[in-house]
Amino acid sequence: MYYNEKLSFVLVVLLTCILVFNVYASEVDTTKSATELREERIATAIENVWYKYDLASFQIGITDPIIWIETEKMDYKKEWLTYLEKNVSNSDLEHYNIEISERK
Incomplete structure (x- = not known):
């Protein structure tokens, strides 16, 4: 059971990081001078x-x-x-x- 909770936590953190990076990268691409x-x-x-x-x-x-x-x-x-x-x-x-x- 402990292994599943740890894996779930790691996956949630990883998904959050990917989403934050993707939003930041999209913002940089669309904000041109x-x-x-x-x-x-x-x-x-x-x-x-x-x-x-x-x-x-x-x-x-x-x-x-x-x-x-x-x-x-x-x-x-x-x-x-x-x-x-x-x-x-x-x-x-x-x-x-x-x-x-x-x-x-």
């Missing part, structure tokens, strides 16, 4: 047209407020700027300068 959310929106917009505009790479600066876009060809520079203006809110874009360059 405004900057993180802004970066995600911009990155999603850029990734949606990766192949359309021959994107080589991009980076959204954290310490430097710059969106670096590197393309295979400079043919699409105007299209990139127009696309970003139409598909990313002005309130998101106003935090960054945009630099578009050709991959070398």
Whole structure:
């Protein structure tokens, strides 16, 4: 009988720890800063047209407020700027300068 009580106690403690950790981990995942959310929106917009505009790479600066876009060809520079203006809110874009360059 003593063994069953001890096992039950250990299982209850273990289950409680798992639930507390799971709630804490979920809270950390869902509480993103405004900057993180802004970066995600911009990155999603850029990734949606990766192949359309021959994107080589991009980076959204954290310490430097710059969106670096590197393309295979400079043919699409105007299209990139127009696309970003139409598909990313002005309130998101106003935090960054945009630099578009050709991959070398």
